[in-house]
Amino acid sequence: MQEQNFNELAGRIEGLARVVRCLVATLEDEQLIDGSRYGESLRRDGQPHQGDGVMLVRARKVLRDIADQLETARNLRQ
Structure with missing residues (x-):
């Protein structure tokens, strides 16, 4: 993949x-979702599974990263 396409x-x-x-964050602030529970769901879905291909390994890591970022943001808002 060309660098320009990758960056895009x-x-x-x-x-x-x-x-x-x-x-x-907006839904949490409006108390429409339980952000902690949502984060835990992302972490469960983000757990590696044997036989995952390269794309799924990366996707699962992104889910865990987003869960961490949401938790950090929640802590900062409180």
């Missing part, structure tokens, strides 16, 4: 991740 893809993915984090 990475930027789009980062933008989507930021949208998700912002949306979850």
